[in-house]
Amino acid sequence: MIGILKHDINNANDKDFFAIDSLNKLTMSTTTACLFCDVIADDFKLPVNTNVLKRTHIFDFNGILITDDLMRSQDFLYTSYAKKRFLYLYHLDWPYIKGIRFAYLEKVLLNDNIELIARSESHASLIESLFKKPKYIMPEWDYKVLVEIDNNE
Amino acid sequence: MKILIPNIEVPILHDVAQCLESIKERASLTPLLWNVQQKPLLDIFDEGGADLLFLHTSQLDTSFVIAAQEFDFKYILVGDGIPKGIAKMPEVILSTKEFVNRFPKGSNIIQITPAARIAQIFNASYDIKKESEVLVNTDHVEITPKIFELLSFLTNEYSVKIIGNNVVNLHYYLGSVNMFERANFIKSTKALVDLNSQECWDAAYLKIPAVCKDPTQNFLTFKDIKGLKTTLDTLLTENDDRQRYIDKSYKEVCNGNTYYHLAHKIFKSMNNTNTAQHLEDYIEELIG
Numbered sequence: 155m156i157g158i159l160k161h162d163i164n165n166a167n168d169k170d171f172f173a174i175d176s177l178n179k180l181t182m183s184t185t186t187a188c189l190f191c192d193v194i195a196d197d198f199k200l201p202v203n204t205n206v207l208k209r210t211h212i213f214d215f216n217g218i219l220i221t222d223d224l225m226r227s228q229d230f231l232y233t234s235y236a237k238k239r240f241l242y243l244y245h246l247d248w249p250y251i252k253g254i255r256f257a258y259l260e261k262v263l264l265n266d267n268i269e270l271i272a273r274s275e276s277h278a279s280l281i282e283s284l285f286k287k288p289k290y291i292m293p294e295w296d297y298k299v300l301v302e303i304d305n306n307e
Numbered sequence: 308m309k310i311l312i313p314n315i316e317v318p319i320l321h322d323v324a325q326c327l328e329s330i331k332e333r334a335s336l337t338p339l340l341w342n343v344q345q346k347p348l349l350d351i352f353d354e355g356g357a358d359l360l361f362l363h364t365s366q367l368d369t370s371f372v373i374a375a376q377e378f379d380f381k382y383i384l385v386g387d388g389i390p391k392g393i394a395k396m397p398e399v400i401l402s403t404k405e406f407v408n409r410f411p412k413g414s415n416i417i418q419i420t421p422a423a424r425i426a427q428i429f430n431a432s433y434d435i436k437k438e439s440e441v442l443v444n445t446d447h448v449e450i451t452p453k454i455f456e457l458l459s460f461l462t463n464e465y466s467v468k469i470i471g472n473n474v475v476n477l478h479y480y481l482g483s484v485n486m487f488e489r490a491n492f493i494k495s496t497k498a499l500v501d502l503n504s505q506e507c508w509d510a511a512y513l514k515i516p517a518v519c520k521d522p523t524q525n526f527l528t529f530k531d532i533k534g535l536k537t538t539l540d541t542l543l544t545e546n547d548d549r550q551r552y553i554d555k556s557y558k559e560v561c562n563g564n565t566y567y568h569l570a571h572k573i574f575k576s577m578n579n580t581n582t583a584q585h586l587e588d589y590i591e592e593l594i595g
Contacts, residue, residue: 248481248482249474249476249477249478254474254482255482256483256484256488257484257485259481259482284468284478285436
């Protein structure tokens with residue numbers, strides 16, 4: 155089972171749109187999935203046709219956790235029941251985080267218990283040179299890759 | 308011997324404090340960082356004072372005048388000048404080259420020059436997670452369009468990691484680091500590009516070749532991107548040249564270019580032979 159962790163879902167982020175679109179497609183596949191999220195904007199453009207749970211439920215979750223939120227990925231450090239944890243570096247946005255410290259990046263991006271997912275080959279090569287080799291390449295939350303992750307892990 | 312050092316954003320104060328901290332047991336020193344926001348100068352004397360104070364020019368105010376009249380103390384001045392007719396002269400003045408002429412003739416002035424911060428880096432070790440071909444630290448570096456162009460060039464040509472307090476909007480920027488992380492980043496790179504004229508000394512101590520943007524005696528420098536590429540390519544591929552440069556730079560550091568040497572000079576010039584001797588012994592142990 156796959157659980158996607160988000161802080162909030164809104165129309166401002168393309169990655170939210172693709173993530174929900176993918177989750178909706180998964181409801182028609184053999185892979186079960188859910189969304190951990192605190193806020194979904196009222197005017198969000200897509201219907202959310204999957205199970206939605208409060209973000210704090212990730213701490214009881216025993217499936218595969220994936221987040222595309224670098225700051226939220228810190229929650230992974232305390233998810234002891236999760237089968238696997240993946241950080242999807244959708245946007246390479248760490249230089250834009252105010253006051254970013256290497257210690258924070260190291261804690262999640264170089265953590266042996268957190269695997270990385272890249273969005274493209276070029277992203278994967280950059281991520282590998284700076285941190286470690288991404289285990290999967292998933293273009294724009296492609297649901298087929300999510301199914302593959304669910305089957306492999 | 309109780310030594311009070313103001314905890315303000317003046318690097319030399321922290322560099323000297325770290326050196327004194329390393330020898331505090333053997334030299335029976337009590338170096339303390341003094342939070343000037345919470346404790347005014349006069350409170351220091353009300354609480355028993357100190358054997359030696361470090362003061363910055365900005366602290367030579369009315370409180371200092373009162374303290375100079377009422378208490379007997381020794382101090383070392385760090386800064387860019389001294390008020391005329393000052394109530395009490397410092398034992399030693401620490402200042403940079405451009406301000407040395409502002410002090411009265413005959414003052415005991417020691418010029419501050421960049422040096423290796425061995426107290427921060429001596430325990431550095433190679434860390435595969437911090438490995439790079441070229442490392443750049445942005446501390447004290449203004450990211451001008453020219454610097455950005457330089458960094459962009461480096462990231463296109465080499466496996467680069469950029470660290471430091473000044474943010475660079477490039478994916479190779481990995482955020483700010485503490486002194487231990489910085490030391491390990493330096494130890495884990497093949498070459499360092501120095502943009503602040505300070506890192507080269509630390510790199511030299513850690514036996515990592517450095518190329519400097521600004522003219523820095525004893526180090527390789529570059530005028531333009533083409534020159535930088537030629538120098539970096541040589542350092543990264545020509546092992547004999549690289550080793551010769553590393554050995555020469557290391558020798559230069561050991562030849563009086565660490566903050567331990569500077570601290571030794573300060574205490575020697577004050578005729579505090581005990582502390583000066585302990586600092587000298589400590590340097591000998593570190594650089595062999």
